[in-house]
Amino acid sequence: MTDRRTGGLDWFRLWCALLVIANHTSPLQTLSPDADHLLTQVLARTAVPFFLMVTGYFLLPAVEEKGRKALLPFLQKGLLLYAGVTLLYLPLQLYKGYRPGPLQILRDLVFDGTFYHLWYFPALLLGAALVCLLPRRGLPLWGLLYLLGLLGDSYYGLTAALPAGKTLYDVLFLCFDQTRNGLFLAPIFLYLGGRLTKTPPRRDRRFYGWAALAALLLLTGEGLLVKGLELARYSTMYLSLPLVMWLLFRWLCALELPQRPSLRRLSTVVYVVHPWMIVAVRGCAKVMGLSELVVGSPFLFFALVTLSSFGGGVLWCRFLPLNRPKKVPSPPLALPRPLDAPRSPVRCWAEVDLSAVRHNIGVLRRCLPEGCQLMAVVKADGYGHGAEQIARACAAQGVDAFAVATVEEGTALRRSGVSGDILVLGRSFPAEFSDALRYDLTLTAADDLHAGELAAFGSPLRVHIAVDTGMHRLGFPCGDMESIAALYRNPQLKVEGLYTHFCTADSGEREDIAYTEEQARAFFSLVEFLRGQGITPGVLHLQASAGILHYRGLPCGYARPGLALYGVGGGDLRPALTLKCRVAAVRTLSPGDTAGYERAFTAQRPTRLAVLTIGYADGLPRALGGRGYVLIHGKAAPIVGRVCMDQTLADVTEIGEVLPGSEVIVIGPGLPAAAVAKSAGTIPNELLSRLGGRVERVYRETSSP
Numbered sequence: 001m002t003d004r005r006t007g008g009l010d011w012f013r014l015w016c017a018l019l020v021i022a023n024h025t026s027p028l029q030t031l032s033p034d035a036d037h038l039l040t041q042v043l044a045r046t047a048v049p050f051f052l053m054v055t056g057y058f059l060l061p062a063v064e065e066k067g068r069k070a071l072l073p074f075l076q077k078g079l080l081l082y083a084g085v086t087l088l089y090l091p092l093q094l095y096k097g098y099r100p101g102p103l104q105i106l107r108d109l110v111f112d113g114t115f116y117h118l119w120y121f122p123a124l125l126l127g128a129a130l131v132c133l134l135p136r137r138g139l140p141l142w143g144l145l146y147l148l149g150l151l152g153d154s155y156y157g158l159t160a161a162l163p164a165g166k167t168l169y170d171v172l173f174l175c176f177d178q179t180r181n182g183l184f185l186a187p188i189f190l191y192l193g194g195r196l197t198k199t200p201p202r203r204d205r206r207f208y209g210w211a212a213l214a215a216l217l218l219l220t221g222e223g224l225l226v227k228g229l230e231l232a233r234y235s236t237m238y239l240s241l242p243l244v245m246w247l248l249f250r251w252l253c254a255l256e257l258p259q260r261p262s263l264r265r266l267s268t269v270v271y272v273v274h275p276w277m278i279v280a281v282r283g284c285a286k287v288m289g290l291s292e293l294v295v296g297s298p299f300l301f302f303a304l305v306t307l308s309s310f311g312g313g314v315l316w317c318r319f320l321p322l323n324r325p326k327k328v329p330s331p332p333l334a335l336p337r338p339l340d341a342p343r344s345p346v347r348c349w350a351e352v353d354l355s356a357v358r359h360n361i362g363v364l365r366r367c368l369p370e371g372c373q374l375m376a377v378v379k380a381d382g383y384g385h386g387a388e389q390i391a392r393a394c395a396a397q398g399v400d401a402f403a404v405a406t407v408e409e410g411t412a413l414r415r416s417g418v419s420g421d422i423l424v425l426g427r428s429f430p431a432e433f434s435d436a437l438r439y440d441l442t443l444t445a446a447d448d449l450h451a452g453e454l455a456a457f458g459s460p461l462r463v464h465i466a467v468d469t470g471m472h473r474l475g476f477p478c479g480d481m482e483s484i485a486a487l488y489r490n491p492q493l494k495v496e497g498l499y500t501h502f503c504t505a506d507s508g509e510r511e512d513i514a515y516t517e518e519q520a521r522a523f524f525s526l527v528e529f530l531r532g533q534g535i536t537p538g539v540l541h542l543q544a545s546a547g548i549l550h551y552r553g554l555p556c557g558y559a560r561p562g563l564a565l566y567g568v569g570g571g572d573l574r575p576a577l578t579l580k581c582r583v584a585a586v587r588t589l590s591p592g593d594t595a596g597y598e599r600a601f602t603a604q605r606p607t608r609l610a611v612l613t614i615g616y617a618d619g620l621p622r623a624l625g626g627r628g629y630v631l632i633h634g635k636a637a638p639i640v641g642r643v644c645m646d647q648t649l650a651d652v653t654e655i656g657e658v659l660p661g662s663e664v665i666v667i668g669p670g671l672p673a674a675a676v677a678k679s680a681g682t683i684p685n686e687l688l689s690r691l692g693g694r695v696e697r698v699y700r701e702t703s704s705p
């Protein structure tokens, strides 16, 4: 789920309203017909898709969450607005001599709209109904419809060249004027808008900004090409338009601006009223005898229409209740629940900053010798950060090897769409081998017995051999050189790598350093032996995070960072995770009062206690009771009494105003995981990997440190 600071979308809607006015007034007409074409027939064509995407962005998650009944209020409101606006333009239509037959009326109401800009409303309603009612059809169907639309729009020249194509579209054009309607144009953009809420961004704001700009250039090129080849029947749909819109939308979301609902309303009203303003400005100019001046200089005309439309829009929003949100009585708790983010985290959540992970990848890469790649360790759900999202963020940085602990974790990762190598570090069991084969996982051969099971499976499995150089956990004893060599010669195994694991690489003690160096030496002498036997040992790896940071320059193919990837370990690393909860209530105790289970806390002075919405079931170690801290308004509040399953008490006597609903930092800036773990008598790995299933994960992209 993404954090919704969607002000960028609100601002851009305003810009789109401006583009639509430009589209209908051609401000550059006299300056340069080409520039005008580019503005009105190419760039301005981003406006309507954008409106559609914004709708999809808010509507589809609601439908997904609450079911199709969430579509009803949307359709009701939309139909009402559509009816109102149709009536608003009826006088103009009649004045222009609009005398439709019944079929024409039907066609106009369902597809074309009864006035030139009104096609948007039926397109929106029809498209939304389609996308919400056929939710499983997804991109292939909406993409196909869009392509069909294209062939009746910007690329109609191609279609018309084929007799069959021409006949087909002739029939279609009996049903509607244009293919830019609810059937062909709207669904894909509504769908893409909804899709954006489900896929966290893989890159940062700057990337999306530049990419959107590049895509706009592509669109410009396509627009010029279509024009040059004279292919267009109408120029509203382009092949590159969905790409442009996707990148643009991502960029606007990544700006993380605060929401501006008033701009949202204003842009709708401007869209609705501007054709009236076009008529009004023309009429006024005529009455005042200024027609030649105003209509003769398109830019002035555009400016006047814009001014009057926005002026009218502001007045409308002020005085007409239509389209204004109902006043909701403010809730008694100050829980921030913005209108458009019903799913923003409430009780207890972990914010994961994917740009920090990217930063850490860079730091680690600088520690590695030439030719050594990262194998990102994402076991235990990415140390509590979310394996899938972390793996995707890594993949976007060119990491193409991953390590997990179990076949099940590997399977889940593969099913979420992660490609590249996935190594299972733990011991696997025969019942899991068929999954390993099916999902193309690489298994660890842990010892003789295990290797026998692997070889007996029937189909050769991909394998890395674990070597025990001193940890005495899994692995072939390093001295068993012959049996290790035999594995390479066994045709029932595809041995692709050889690895070992340090057990004390993070220690600075002289003895521990010697021990680690001995582990490395033993490993490389095994490698020498294998090479002497004419065996290519495959890819070699031995360092986890501490090994990468403290034992540089080991000649391997992979290094396997876990903890450091998530920013734990100090130095230049940047922690990716912030764990937060809220204040549920504040209590005042008199001296001598006790609090919590076993009455473990006794107030020595008048004390204010905050009840926090986190407990040991969420992964807050029970050992922190009486020992740890949380941060409220940036100040440390001691955790007191016993940590409960779902709640915890903190002493906030020394902290200014603390209200129910206030945010509390449990791990994060000013309170690093390593320090919290230390207070609890454990290590950050344990702390992070035990964050509970109730802790919601929220992904964000900030590039500031």
Ligand SMILES: *Cc1c(COP(=O)(O)O)cnc(C)c1O
Pocket (backbone or CB within 6 Å): 377, 379, 425, 501, 543, 544, 545, 546, 560, 561, 562, 563, 564, 685
């Ligand atoms: C967990 C694990 C790692 C990653 O360890 P970190 O200390 O988190 O970097 C690497 N290799 C193996 C074999 C592991 O089990």
